[in-house]
Amino acid sequence: KTQSALPQDIIDRENARLMAAHMADYEALGVRLARVGIDIEHVVDRLMTLEVGIPSWGMVSGGTRFARFPMPGEPTNILEKIEDCAAVHQVSGLTPRISLHFPWDKATDINEVRDFAHAYGMGFDAVNSNTFQDQPGQRLSYKYGSLTHSDAATRAQAIEHNLECIEIGDRLGAKALTVWIGDGSNFAGQNEFADTLERYLESMKSIYAALPHDWRLFIEHKLYEPAFYATVIQDWGTSILCAQTLGPKAQCLVDLGHHAPTVNIELIVARLAQFGKLGGFHFNDSKYGDDDLDAGSLNPFQLFLIFNELVYAETRAKGQFNPAYMMDQSHNVTDPIESLLNSARAIAGAYVKALIVDRKALKEHQANNDVMMAHHCLRMAYETDVRPALAMARLRKGGAIDPMLAFRATGYRAEKAKVRKARSAQGGGII
Numbered sequence: 001k002t003q004s005a006l007p008q009d010i011i012d013r014e015n016a017r018l019m020a021a022h023m024a025d026y027e028a029l030g031v032r033l034a035r036v037g038i039d040i041e042h043v044v045d046r047l048m049t050l051e052v053g054i055p056s057w058g059m060v061s062g063g064t065r066f067a068r069f070p071m072p073g074e075p076t077n078i079l080e081k082i083e084d085c086a087a088v089h090q091v092s093g094l095t096p097r098i099s100l101h102f103p104w105d106k107a108t109d110i111n112e113v114r115d116f117a118h119a120y121g122m123g124f125d126a127v128n129s130n131t132f133q134d135q136p137g138q139r140l141s142y143k144y145g146s147l148t149h150s151d152a153a154t155r156a157q158a159i160e161h162n163l164e165c166i167e168i169g170d171r172l173g174a175k176a177l178t179v180w181i182g183d184g185s186n187f188a189g190q191n192e193f194a195d196t197l198e199r200y201l202e203s204m205k206s207i208y209a210a211l212p213h214d215w216r217l218f219i220e221h222k223l224y225e226p227a228f229y230a231t232v233i234q235d236w237g238t239s240i241l242c243a244q245t246l247g248p249k250a251q252c253l254v255d256l257g258h259h260a261p262t263v264n265i266e267l268i269v270a271r272l273a274q275f276g277k278l279g280g281f282h283f284n285d286s287k288y289g290d291d292d293l294d295a296g297s298l299n300p301f302q303l304f305l306i307f308n309e310l311v312y313a314e315t316r317a318k319g320q321f322n323p324a325y326m327m328d329q330s331h332n333v334t335d336p337i338e339s340l341l342n343s344a345r346a347i348a349g350a351y352v353k354a355l356i357v358d359r360k361a362l363k364e365h366q367a368n369n370d371v372m373m374a375h376h377c378l379r380m381a382y383e384t385d386v387r388p389a390l391a392m393a394r395l396r397k398g399g400a401i402d403p404m405l406a407f408r409a410t411g412y413r414a415e416k417a418k419v420r421k422a423r424s425a426q427g428g429g430i431i
C-alpha cells in the first residue's frame, strides 16, 4: 500500500464539500466544449497523462543572495523533501517525480532514498549536476569555470562529478542528466569564446559517452549570471549546436527564466521540437531575469502559447515526442508546497487550453490568411475557464478538487513545524 504524506480523510472531506458545485461546473464546461465539437472526457483523459517533475531545491525557502527566510516546518533533509513532494502530488495528481540536484541531495544511502520515494509512490526525474559552486573540501575550484576551465585537471574533476550524477541517477531510476554550467566571463578578454566552447564540447563528449543506453543528456542554456559579460551556453542556438554535435541523446532544456526579456520563447520551443532537440523544460515565471517565480503567475498567456506549440509539435511528431516537464522555482515568501501547487495548476491549465484550440479551424484561417480569426481561435481557447476539467483530472487520480484549500485544511506545515528542526537563517540563496 502506498504511504500518504497528507491525511486522505481530510482531502476526501474537502472534496465532498465541493463536489456538488464541481459536478455542476464540469457539466457546464462539457456542454460548452461539446458546442464546438470537443469531448470533455477526451480532454480530461489527455490531461491525466501530463506529468511534471518537482525540483528538490525548490522544497525549501530559496532566498536570494541577500537573505534567506526559512519557514517553520520546512524539510531539513532529502527524505523530508521527498515527503513534501509526495504531498504536492497527493493533492495535485500531477507531480509523481522529483528532480534531484547533486551534491546538494547527496545521501549516504541511495537505496534508502529510492525506497522511501517509492513507498510514497514517487519516482525520480532528471538528475542535475552542480559545478557552479565549490563544495567544502573540493580539490580544485570552479571560480574560473568547470567543464570549460582552462586547466585540464579542473575539467576532469567536473566531468567526474557528472559521471557520479549519472551513476546515482541510474540507481534511482532517473533517465536523464541536466547540465547547467555558470561558465563564462565577466570581462572582455577574460577568455576566448571559441576556446571555451571547444573545451565544453570535449568535456561533454566524455559525459555523453557514459550515458546508459536509455538516458538523455539535457543541455540547459542561460543568458547570463553568474557570468555577466559572456556565458558559454548562453542561448538555444549554442545549445542546439552542442546537442547536434554530441548526438541523438543530447537535447536542449528550456528554462523559461533564462532568456532575454523580449525573446519569443514559444518560437524557440517550436524550433527545437521541429528538429527533435526539445529535451525538456524548467517551468517558472519571471518579470526581469531568472526570477524563478511560480509558473504562469505573471505571464499565463506565454505559458499557454508554449503549450500551444507543444500540442502542435506532438501532432507533427507522430509518437516521437517526449519532452521532460519539470519546474524550477525558488520560493522566497510563500510555502514551497503551495507555490508548487500554484504552478502545477497553471501548467495543467495551459495544457488544457492548448488542447481545446480548434486546430482544424485554425488551419483554415491560416490557409485563408484570415489573421484575426486565426488569432481569435487561440483567444477563445485561452479565455475558456477550464478549471472544472483540471479538478476532474485530479479527482480521478485521487487528488483534490481544490488542492490549495485541501492542503491548507490538513494543517500539514504546522504539524511539520513541531517535528522538523528550523534550519539556520544564515547563508545566501540558492541560484
Ligand code: PSV
Pocket (backbone or CB within 6 Å): 057, 128, 180, 220, 222, 255, 282, 290, 328, 430, 431
Ligand atoms: C540555473 O539558474 C538553474 O536554472 C539551473 O537549472 C540550476 O540547476 C538551478 O537553477 C539551480 O538553482
Ligand code: MN
Pocket (backbone or CB within 6 Å): 220, 255, 282, 328
Ligand atoms: Mn533551471
Ligand code: MN
Pocket (backbone or CB within 6 Å): 222, 255, 257, 258, 290, 328, 431
Ligand atoms: Mn535558473
